[in-house]
Amino acid sequence: MRAVWLVVAAAIAAALAAYLVLRAVGVQSLRATGRAERRFFIRLFYVGCRSSQLLYGDPFMRRNFFKRGEVAAFEIDVSNPESRDLKVSFSIAPADDPSRTLKVHEGVAKAGSVTRFSFEVDTSQLPPALYLVVAQVEGWGRFSSNTEPFRSTNLESYPWLLAVLDEPVRWETPSEGLPRLIVPEGFGVNIHFIAPSPVEERDLDMIAYAGFKLVRMDFFWHLVERERGVYDLSGYAALTEALRRRGLRPLYILDYGNPHYDGGLPPRSDEGRRAFASFARKAAEEIGAYALWEIWNEPNIAVFWKPQPNVADYVELAKAAAGAVKAACPSCVVLAPATSGVDVDFISRAALLRLLDWIDAVSVHPYRDSRPETALGDYEKLRAAVKGKTVVASEWGYPTAGRYGNVVDVWRQAQYVVRIYLVNLMAGVPLTIIYDWKDDGLSLDDSEHNFGLVSHHVRGPEWFLVKPAWYAVYNLNKRLAGFSPAGRLELGPGVYALRFEGPGPAKIVLWAEEGEREVELSVGAEKVKLARLFGLEEELEAPGGVLRLKVSGSPVIVELPTQP
Structure with a gap:
């Protein structure tokens, strides 16, 4: 029973x-349109593109991002429980300044029923930027996201967005070696798939469109060596080729256990280490220096090094694997130990066991319960322990819902993702991997489902939504592609100003660690151009060559005038 x-x-x-x-x-x-309803609710459906497709040819794809020139279509249901009709208007507004509304449709929500409103927005009439879709309902107020009971999943609870895209970010990167401190060479994301499906091919398209140049993925030992001594790398070969076509480099993590050795636990026996080294050698032989290679993932916590972390065991495995990679491919870049957090104690003990002699850079995952800028002090402590070895951040992110991690809303996530990259550039960290590319599910309780820069892809029909963080990355990379950090300007406590130089006039990126700060910036001209986090462009007065403005947690980019 x-x-x-x-x-x-x-x-x-x-x-x-x-x-x-x-x-x-x-x-x-809950109710079909036109049926009697006794409670108020409002919810949006992304219909997709109602014009010639400039991005994708699938007319049934539900998306909130459109290349400028496409016509975006929306449907919004409004339930009116009152005994009178209610006026409803729909507008769009730049996410950088929601007060600047542009009405796109209006109508009447019929008394005691659900009314469906359908409207279109011609993006050819809009500057590229991220926009909010806003509904104003008479007597009920202003709405830019679904109301209850349509907020039980992360997909339902996101703000209503219209992302208008310009051309994709373009920057050619070297095919070998560590990335240089040039935007966006060392910027990447984590994924969770191998041989890409048609939907995952679109993921790779949008990763490249935003200007990311690196993709980090597990290179699973147990999938490659299913039979002792027999290796099948076909899935990873397909992924590598798909990345190469888009100008993306893989960062492959050689991990985890294999049931043929040491009971599937992290290899501790001589036989297990030799087998792991053979697997690593085969991977490097087949894929080569186009990939970067990382030895294991977060061996300093029991989740990934069972039953308990052991520095000596990890270092022995890492030496064997790194030696095998270098023997097969001397120009391959090897990273380690990929610690959870900036674990200076674990890395210092590994350094005493001569791990640093075998690797090209020290990788860490600077997750924290605070703002990205607090990592600057951690990097200083780490550099003292690794004696000048290059430091990279191979995983770092903030979830937008869930029960663990530093949970932030989608707008703060956008700020933090951009600031992670800027902080790392400021600190001379040439590689930054954002966790995660897409939400791994729909749950609002599971943090792992909410790290994504884009939504979980629901099928039937397919939904593919970008979150604000995706657009913030796209906007930053588009404006700074080819530029390198050229020093920090001191503008007062809690204010960050990073100068960039490259193919064009110099630019300064400014933001405040928290709250708002008033700053004065010498710009040498009476007017300057400013771009906000989500693409809104402005021309600001700078009397006497001094720009006075308020900065917040959302980085802005000031373009300095060309010097005569």
Whole structure:
């Protein structure tokens, strides 16, 4: 009987999960339009592109990003529980300044029923930027996201967005070696797939469109060596080729255990280490120096080094693997130890065991319960321990929902992702990998489902939404591609100003660690151009060649005049 109840419970759970997914994409509805309704709600459906497709040829793809010139289509349901009709208007507004509204549609929500409004926005009439879609309902207020009961998943709870794109970010990067301190050479994201499906090919398209140049992915030992001594790298060869076509370099993590050796635990025996080294050698032989190679992931925590972390065991494995990679491919770049956090103690003990002699750079994952700028002090301590070895940040991010990690809203995530990269450039850290490319699911309780820069992709029809962080990265990379950091300007406590020089007039990126700060910046001209985090452009007065402005947690880019 207990088994029967378990089967019934599992069936109910599966049905509930399916219901939530269907409702997230608008297949399920509490009430059909026109039916009587006794409570207020409002929700948006992304219909997709209603013009010739400039990005994708799939007319059924539900997306919130459009190349300038496409026509974006939306549907919004408004439930009116009142006995009178209500006026409703729909506008768009730049995410950088929601007060600048542009009305795009209006109508009437019928009394006591659900009314569906359909409208289109011709993006050829808009400057490239991230826009909010806003509804104003008479007597109920202003809305820019779904109301209850349509907020049970992350996909449903995101703000209504219209992302208008310019051309993709273009910058050619070297095919070998560590990235240089040039935007966006060392900027990348984590993914969780190998041989890409058609949907995942679109993921790679949008990774490249935003200007990312690196993609980090596990190179799973147990998938490559399913039979002792027999290696199948076909999936990784397909992924590498897909990345190469888009100008993306892989950062492959040689990990984890293999059931053929040491019971599937991290290799501790001589046989296990030799087998792991053979696997690493084969990977380097097949893929080569186009990839960067990292030895394991977060061996300083028990989640990834069971049953307990052991510095000596890890270093022995890392030496064997790094030696094998270098023997097969002397120009390959090897990173280690990929610690969770900036674990100076673990890395210092590894250094005493001569790990640094075998690797090209020290990799860390600077997750923290605070702002990105607090990593600057950690980098100083780490550099003292690694004696001048290059430091890279091979994983770092902030979830937008969940029960663990430093959870922030989607707007703060956008600020922090850009500031992670800027802080690392300021600190001379040439490689930054953002965790994660896309949400791994729909749950608002599981943090792992909410690290993404884009939404979880729901099928039937396919939904593919960018979050504000994706647009912030795209905007930064588009404006700074080819530029290098050229020093920090001192503008007062809590204010960061980083000068960039490159193919054109110098630029200064400014932001405040928290709150707002008033700053004065000498610019040498009476007017300057400024670009905000989500693409809004302005021309500002600078009387006497001094720009006075308020800066916040959202970085802005000031373009300095060309010197005669």
